[in-house]
Amino acid sequence: MRIVLGVGGGIAAYKSASLLRLFTEAGHTVQVVPTESSTRFVGIATWEAxxxxPVSTSVFDAVDTVNHVRLGHEADLIVVAPATxxxxxxxxxxxxxxxxxxxxLMARGPVFFAxxxxxxxxNHPATQANVAALRSRGAVVMxxxxxxxxxxxxGPGRLPEPSEIFAAALAAAAPVGAAAGRLAGKTVxxxxGGTREPLDPVRFLGNRSSGKQGAAVAEAALAEGARVRLIAAHMEVPVPAGAELVQVETALELRDAVHQAAAETDILVMAAAVADFRPGELAENKIKKRDDGADPVITLVRNPDILAEAVQRRAELGSGPALIVGFAAETGDGTSSVLEYGRRKLERKGCDLLVLNQVGRSLVFGQDTTEVRILSPQDxxxxxxxxxxxxxxxxxxxILDRIADELDAPLPSH
Structure with missing residues (x-):
């Protein structure tokens, strides 16, 4: 593969020398294109060696080959690391x-920014807007x-390790493999993650979700060739490279993002741990301990059922996701088992599939392993x-295999 490695003018440029080595040792041909300011950190001689x-920063070198056009046209992948x-x-x-x-500007293949x-x-709004713009045009911003x-x-802002950039960039540049995926051409x-419902400027109601399962589903969908949009609440794991990120915090923000995305989504997978309740009022100032020892009273109100709403909106509009997948984190009790609660939830929500798992201390949330059952109204x-x-x-x-199987089979009318 022909790779252009762009190097921005940051002190992390030295890490890109290791990234270059990883690409070349994997058999790829790499043309380094540094910015002029980056050569103050790592010189042109290093990149050439x-x-x-040959390495240049100027459009006026190798003019006979129309270099500024040729590089973008010929590259199978452009990686910019560091991207300042x-x-x-x-x-x-x-x-x-x-x-x-x-x-x-001349790129014809995938573009990846680290x-x-x-x-x-x-965190500056201008940078976040620039990142969103690049992602909206198809670029991958790690x-x-x-x-x-x-x-x-x-804090956040450190260049990931070269091995991480190497793996993520190659994954983003896999159109050949992706085209053979079972979800090629689909939008997922x-x-x-877990939503957070603010109590006051410093406190919130939350849950133990790490976002690991949702991120894994997004990554699996990318591997199957899908275009993936990840609506992420609080997450303790990185966003998979190649996914379009929509960041939210509260259940109401997540609801709005889901409704907005539904019109251009083929498959909706609701893996977030959404708070069932939120404080009825948001205190403008930090809630303090009272001198008289009285405990504060916090009134909770019910959050909307986003999954059930998505199913209902699809039925009312006659359009939307062909497949809606819900998640149920349940605990059994003396009245019913986890499976019985899951079946009732499937019936209430009306979704096409329900991924059911048992939660509790040291179970599911934050763990690397889990156990699930996938329920269907057709069972x-x-x-x-x-x-x-x-x-x-x-x-x-x-889960993705089951989703692909469902799409291959005739779906019931909604």
């Missing part, structure tokens, strides 16, 4: 002020790692679905 090709805030801004604006930004910058720069940054500060929307009465156990990545592949 490691890549075995300035470079992301220029790419989002479509500027062509040097050889790298010209190459990005950002690196200080936390404040990454989430930065959290950790020690330049100087004494730390996955909700993941024969009295039958008990087979329990499947494994890592969350293995379970995600099992």
């Amino acid at each position: 490691l890549s075995g090709h 805030a300035d470079l992301l801004a220029r790419a989002a604006a479509g500027l062509a002020s040097d050889l790298l930004t010209n190459t990005l 950002p690196a910058m200080h936390t404040e720069m990454w 989430e930065p790692a959290s950790g020690r940054l330049t100087g004494k500060d730390s 929307t996955v909700t993941a 024969a009465p009295g039958t008990e679905p087979i329990a499947v156990a494994g890592t969350k990545a293995e379970i995600a592949r099992h």
Whole structure:
């Protein structure tokens, strides 16, 4: 594969030398295109020695080959690492002020950005808007790692390790394999993570969800060739490279995002752990302990049933996802078993499939392994679905296989 490795002007540029080595040792041909400012961190001689090709920052070199056009046209993959805030801004604006930004404008294949910058720069609304714009055009923008940054500060904005960028970039550049996937041409929307319902400026009601299962489902859908949109609440795991990220916090925000996405979604997978209740009022100031020792009284109100609403809206509009998949995290009690509660939830929600698992201390939330049963309204009465156990990545592949099987079979009319 012919890869263009763009290098932005950040101190993390030294890590890209290791990334270059990973690409070349894997048999790929790599043309390095640094920005002028990046050469203050790693010189052109280093890139030429490691890549075995001449390196330039200017559109006025190799003019006879029309270099600024040729590089983008011939590249099977363009990887920009590190992608600084300035470079992301220029790419989002479509500027062509040097050889790298010209190459990005001429790209015919996948484009992958690995950002690196200080936390404040990454979180700035301008940077987030630029990232959203690039993702909306099909580019993959990897989430930065959290950790020690330049100087004494730390936080999100650190360049991921070269091995992580290597794997994610190659996964993003797999149109051949993806085209053979069972979900090629489909749009899959996955909700993941736990919603947080604010009590006051510093406190919230939340749950133990890590987002691992939803992220694994998104990654499995990408591997099957789908276009994937991930609506993410609080997550403790990275967003899979290649997924379009929609960030939310509360149940109401997640509801709005699901309704907005439904019109252009073939498969909706509701894996997020959505709070059933939220505080009736949001305190403007931090709730403090009272001198008289009285306990605060917090009134909770019910959150909307987003899954049931999605099913109802599909029926009312006569359009929307062909398949809606719900998740049920249940605990059994003296009245009913986990399976019995799951079947009742399937009937109430009206979804096409329900992924059922048992939750509790040291079960499911935050764990790397789980056990699920997939329930369907088409199950024969009295039958008990087979329990499947494994890592969350293995379970995600099992879920995607079942989804693909359902799409291959005639679906009931909704």
